Amino acid sequence: MSFWRVLLAIVFPPLSVIGKGCGSILIVLLLTLCGWIPGVIAALIILNNPDR
Structure with a gap:
């Protein structure tokens, strides 16, 4: 997890979470x-x- 992703x-x-899949984006949205x-x-x- 990089500093820029956390920011x-x-x-x-x-x-x-764009690189983690469509489901993750929808849940977070x-x-x-x-x-x-x-x-x-x-x-x-x-x-x-770390699994995804």
């Missing part, structure tokens, strides 16, 4: 629409997951 996850969460904090948390969790 992007804080500023605009859906854009930071929906959570960001519900609230900025849930979107940031979901993006950081997805970025920190």
